[in-house]
Amino acid sequence: MRPAKYRDEDLEQHALHRRVSDDGQRSGFEHDVDRILYSTQWRALAGKSQVVASAELGAYHTRLTHSMKVAQLGRRMAERLERRYGGPNPALVEAACMAHDIGHPPFGHAGETALRATMDELRRAEGSLDSFEGNAQTLRVLTFLAAHKYPGHRGLHLTRACLDASIKYPWVRAPLAEDPARHAKWGVYAADREAFAWVRAGRTGTGVPVEEQVMDWADDVTYACHDVEDFYRTGLIPLASLFPPEGCAGGDTERETRRFLDYVEAKRARDQEPFDRVAALQLMADIGKRLQVPAPYSGRHADAVAVNRRTADLIAYFTRDIDLEVSGPAAIRCGARLIIPQERRAACDLLKELVWCYVIDRPALATQQHGKRRIVSELLRWSHDAPELLPPDRAEELELHGDRLRVAADHVASLTEDQAVALHHRLSGVGLGALSDNMWL
Incomplete structure (x- = not known):
């Protein structure tokens, strides 16, 4: 068909x-x-x-x-x-x-x-x-x-x-x-x-093509909505301070909003990207109409229902009113452009910054990431320097094109995180595992 x-x-x-x-x-x-x-x-x-x-x-x-x-x-x-x-x-x-x-x-x-x-x-x-x-x-x-x-x-x-x-x-x-x-x-x-x-x-x-444009927007919206939801549930993103119900804003909201926008402004300056603080405040007000979080997440059933409702409302906001600009009747794949209202893109970008501010740039995660980078970097070097350690499929790949570094990268990139940690322990001597361990199958 x-x-x-x-x-x-x-x-x-x-x-x-x-x-x-x-x-x-x-x-x-x-x-x-x-x-x-x-x-x-x-x-x-x-x-x-x-x-x-x-x-x-x-x-x-x-x-x-x-x-x-x-x-x-x-x-x-x-x-x-x-x-x-x-x-x-x-x-x-x-x-x-x-x-x-x-x-x-x-x-x-x-x-x-x-x-x-x-x-x-x-x-x-x-x-x-x-x-x-x-x-x-x-x-x-x-x-x-x-x-x-x-x-x-x-x-x-x-x-x-x-x-x-x-x-x-x-x-x-x-x-x-x-x-x-x-x-x-x-x-x-x-x-x-x-x-x-x-x-x-x-x-x-x-x-x-237009299909990639739809995929890219779906990726951004999912990141902005579901990742923020994750870290609100676990207490890392203070949505109750940033987006309280209408009429309930106070000193905590002002301080937390200022802290967040200061972070975004500094991050955009490092990346040499423009930042309009007044526009950002308006975007936060618009987002707040859909979030309105009265308190930190407590784990009660009512809280779970409220989180799901807010996420659904946000997703509807970001995906409603999207349109296509089509250049011709037979050009839907390579001749169409996805049209998303500018304020929706800006609001989505601002929500994604919440994850960077409160999670990714958090010192506790930074120390973890240091360890993650070391594991990956050392696995790449060891796999490159000792190709005899490669699994059978990567050894076959090496025979095909001979690029040891590309093969080593393909190998490390294919690993799950549990596999990467176990393999790093094994090769570094921290934990040798067992002869019967199946590392790659």
Whole structure:
């Protein structure tokens, strides 16, 4: 089945160079959803951080539960848009949302920065820019590292449209002096240029399809709403002080609001980004109309109901009134732009800053992240220096292309956090484990 407004080439499968078989039961994009769902890389996301370590006590989101909610929200937005415009296809958006974080390493942002910094150091002697980036690793997982059912072909054999929608930064890394933004974030490794060229099918420029735009907004909204919910429940984000019921604001609200906005202003200044304090205060007032938190979370049933209601209201606020600007009747995939009211984007960005202010930049988490970065960096160095320690699939990969550092990065990035800690203990001699331990299966 070919979904409406999609061409045959959109449904061509990577590496197989054919359209997905039409069995009358699933469209090509529904096949994409199922292949991602059944991959070992998708399952491993349950053991990777969203913000705090996946083994941390408490009902925190993992990278898997985050991705599941991104997929659900992305599909619902696509369904509403499809009813109005004939696209984008909901299953295609769902697949892209499921895949968007599949390349992320253990320990989230800390693990990613450690892999990148260590690779940058080890690559410097080669004069190479090739390093680690979670989004570029996603393309590598989907097209090379993951396994499907066809012998002799690597990757999940997803459709061209699905892979295209999964690439947030469609370029290779640029030199720092040439383009700082593309040096910091990129979506394609040099080793994966051929796969990327196939995905883009001759398209040039850095435009992304509308399905990626929906995925990106679903990701932002999920981060802003559910991560803030997590840390309100555990007492780390003082929503009751920041967003009290109307008429209940007092000195605590003023002090906490000033503290938070001072943090955001300083952070934006470091990043050389503009900050309008008056506009931020208005955004907080608008957000407060939907939150209105009377007290810290106590764990009572009524509190749980209230949290769920507020989260639902926020999600509705962020996803209501979205629109498409379509350039032509047959151009829904590459000729449409997602229109989101500017104040919704700004409010979403401000909510995300709550997590940075009260959680990510918290000293207790900073000390944890120091340890996480050390684990990841040392595992990368040890795997690079002693390739005989690699598991069988990575040893096979080394035979294919011979790049020891890339293979070592692929290995470390694939580990869950429990696996990374156990392997680090084993290789450092802190805890040797047992001969029968299955570290990678």
